[in-house]
Amino acid sequence: MALPLIGVVLAALGSGTADIAARDIARYALTSAWLALLVGFLTAVTGTLAAWLVVMYRFPARGFFAWALALPLATPAFALAYGYADLFDVAGPLRSWLRAATGHDLPFELRSTGGAAFILSAAFYPYVYLAMRAAFLNQSVNVLEAARMLGCTGGRALWRVALPMARPALAAGVALAVMETLADYGAVQFLSVQTLTTGVVRAWSVYGSTVSAARFALPLLAAAALLLWIERASRRGATHETGKARWRTLDVQPLAGVRRWLAFGFCLSLLTAGLLLPVGWLIWNLAQTSPDWVRLAAATRNSLLLGFGGAILTVALATMLALGTRQWPVAARIASLGYATPGAVMAIGLLAPAGLIWNLAPGSGMAIAILLLLFAYAARLMAAALEPIDAGMARVTPSMRHAARTLGRGETGAAFAVDLPVARGALLTALLIIFIDVLKELPATLILRPFNFDTLAVIANNYALDERLGQAGLPSLLIVAISLPAVIWLTRRIATARPGV
Amino acid sequence: MxxxxxxxxxxxxxxxxxxxxxxxxxxxxxxxxxxxxxxxxxxxxxxxxxxxxxxxxxxxxxxxxxxxxxxxxxxxxxxxxxxxxxxxxxxxxxxxxxxxxxxxxxxxxxxxxxxxxxxxxxxxxxxxxxxxxxxxxxxxxxxxxxxxxxxxxxxxxxxxxxxxxxxxxxxxxxxxxxxxxxxxxxxxxxxxxxxxxxxxxxxxxxxxxxxxxxxxxxxxxxxxxxxxxxxxxxxxxxLGDLVVTEAVVTGGVATTPFGAVPTPNAPDGTARLVVRPDALIPGASGLPATVTRSRFAGGFYLVDATGAGGRHVSYRCAGDPPAAGAPVTLTLRADAPAMIVPADE
Structure with missing residues (x-):
């Protein structure tokens, strides 16, 4: 699983001359860093506030928002970019109408780092929301009550105890949002914001230079390693916050008067920004397009093929790892290295081994390319699959495993009779997460896909680059339509899960 | 089989x-x-x-x-x-x-x-x-x-x-x-x-x-x-509390602070006596001691006493316990099992 990463480092150190100056790399890196900072800040504030409201207070539609706020996970960031760009474009219908009606224009430009930060924040705030929601739900009522007994008022207890206790979750959630920001290709490319990831893809596709691409990828790899470390370190801190104390329901405070509608409005605006407005606009625009159904059908088939294939391969490997790493915990850590690594970087790292295989077996292009692509997905998403599977299997105590042995099962038999059935919910969760992520994946697919093998994400991107936004809308919407049921199932499952059970 | x-x-x-x-x-x-x-x-x-x-x-x-x-x-x-x-x-x-x-x-x-x-x-x-x-x-x-x-x-x-x-x-x-x-x-x-x-x-x-x-x-x-x-x-x-004290074996009889104990198989020389606290009872002869405290333990009282040479012993008392400071003489119950072990164990 670490093979693509080694590939990137080797390629970057390669003797070939780069076509892109170090100055450009620094400029792109600066944009990436600024974008990551903005998205990190915006998602931290919005995600935390939403989680806090939903967990601590009662207001209209709170139960709905509890799971619906995570729904933007079903929309690829590039779909949001298409929707917003079309809506807020200088020559777009909204601004044209505004200028005609009022004589004034909106004071911002969407195709900018700020615009990209807004769109990526709208797409990625659910990572912070889900982490913080779990942390707030998990907090021990006893600790909050102890703070009250020691003289804190309710609000002060929250500020001095609950929020600091949830800090590891905040760091983990923001780290995920920033990882996704750095890995994004489709949205920033469309908004003409030059980040390291667009640099990787451009160096490869425009200049055909693996060396240049790898040099863009190196700082990304370093940032990914740093974020992964932050995320893991935070998680270690998070484990003791749930404690062994008996779990009791938090007292949910009803909000009164205007404050309940403010809370409602805030949650609704998040959901609107991340899903309803851009997706609604894309749907509205569908009427004016004449879709190429044949091409769409083929792309849908390919997307589903890769989605199911990637999910099954990744979950199968992750399950074997989860069962195997009870003996060798280090293996899981190595296999998880790919997480946080942008798909573009992963693809560049796989190009060298891919070239070798193609040279050895020239006739097998299509099958090998698809296998490589699936391998890239597995390497990139291994940790995302391992995490729920590990959590599911943590319910199996060593004594249960030993009981299965004394009751007549061998080591493998015990895994099939106890571990897998106990973790079946977690396995399904992992399958769906990987499936959704593969559907939305763009840069690795762009680089590694066989000729004439388009996925929904790829044709959406191609249409968008040709400024045919109406055409780009339908494949984007198809991705949303396919992943939405899975996301709803997942978020409702997360929302109803009681911690400590 | x-x-x-x-x-x-x-x-x-x-x-x-x-x-x-x-x-x-x-x-x-x-x-x-x-x-x-x-x-x-x-x-x-x-x-x-x-x-x-x-x-x-x-x-x-x-x-x-x-x-x-x-x-x-x-x-x-x-x-x-x-x-x-x-x-x-x-x-x-x-x-x-x-x-x-x-x-x-x-x-x-x-x-x-x-x-x-x-x-x-x-x-x-x-x-x-x-x-x-x-x-x-x-x-x-x-x-x-x-x-x-x-x-x-x-x-x-x-x-x-x-x-x-x-x-x-x-x-x-x-x-x-x-x-x-x-x-x-x-x-x-x-x-x-x-x-x-x-x-x-x-x-x-x-x-x-x-x-x-x-x-x-x-x-x-x-x-x-x-x-x-x-x-x-x-x-x-x-299996429970013990009272361990020194003993001297001569001709199949161990001399202990609580009285003589027959030990037909033990060799002559210094040894140790091991008994359960319930083997000790107040009697006419044995170890003179002073009660330091008594604790209620359900069916009986556990009485702590200090004997000659500052030796601490505990015994069980079925009825009302003696007051702290009261003198008591502790002896071995006649039917109580007692073990004589070599002094170096």
């Missing part, structure tokens, strides 16, 4: 980095009946249980079940092939299976009809038939334990191992659950080995005691023999 021991442990060693959990343990268990492996926490008794079950390999020595060697250096018969049932301290019920499926888990090789009948019979015997469709998390601690034991017995093991089975239950419930369960186990006729660190419990339930400390077996035998005729001070301490 029937008097062949069900379990033979011979010089078994199990070492972890830095310590020997089991250090040359040897004992045998007869077929049938309930035996208790008693020792303080960390003495290696749970490790020994895992070695018998086959969950860990032995480093040296042999373990034989019904005459067949199942563990030796370089040989570890897999747990599923040993015919041993193990009930874990946390019961280890499978959360994804209901009670009937948990009990039937080990019967995979049986036809569905036979399996159902076997499970129903076990549920009946352990009085949990009404819970057949319940899930483990819905059960009380006592009910979970019945399910775990029924599950372990389903495969008709020649030996059933229970790891601290009653430690999770509390107070009066513990005694009731324990007595009912032991009656059911005895009626099943299986050989049972129970690991515990509670000496009173061990003496109350065991037909045979196996005393263990620091990885070694100190003594095996009937509870009464182990209690009254311990082979060493260490073995005696496992």
């Amino acid at each position: 029937s008097d062949e021991p069900v379990l033979e442990i011979c010089d078994v060693v199990r070492a972890y980095p830095g310590r020997r959990a089991v250090d040359g343990a040897s004992f045998t268990l007869p077929r049938g009946g309930i035996s208790c492996l008693l020792g303080p926490s960390g003495c290696g008794k749970s490790s020994l249980l895992r070695l018998i079950a086959g969950l860990e390999p032995v480093d040296a020595g042999t373990i034989r079940l019904r005459g067949e060697t199942v563990a030796a250096a370089g040989l570890t018969v897999a747990p599923e092939r040993r015919g041993v049932g193990l009930v874990f301290q946390d019961n280890a019920l499978f959360p994804h299976l209901d009670v009937a499926a948990n009990v039937g888990f080990g019967l995979a090789g049986l036809a569905a009809e036979d399996r159902r009948a076997r499970v129903a019979a076990l549920l009946d015997r352990f009085h949990i038939a009404h819970l057949a469709a319940a899930w483990p998390h819905m059960l009380s601690g006592g009910e979970q334990q019945r399910v775990a034991i029924a599950r372990a017995l389903a495969r008709e093991p020649s030996l059933l191992l229970l790891d601290e089975p009653f430690s999770g239950l509390d107070g009066h419930l513990r005694e009731a659950v324990r007595d009912a369960l032991l009656a059911d186990l005895r009626s099943a006729g299986t050989s049972v080995l129970i690991v515990t660190h509670d000496p009173e419990e061990a003496m109350m339930i065991a037909d045979k005691l196996v005393l263990m400390a620091e990885g070694r077996i100190l003594q095996t035998g009937k509870p009464q023999d182990c209690y009254h005729r311990p082979v060493s001070i260490a073995a005696a301490r496992l």
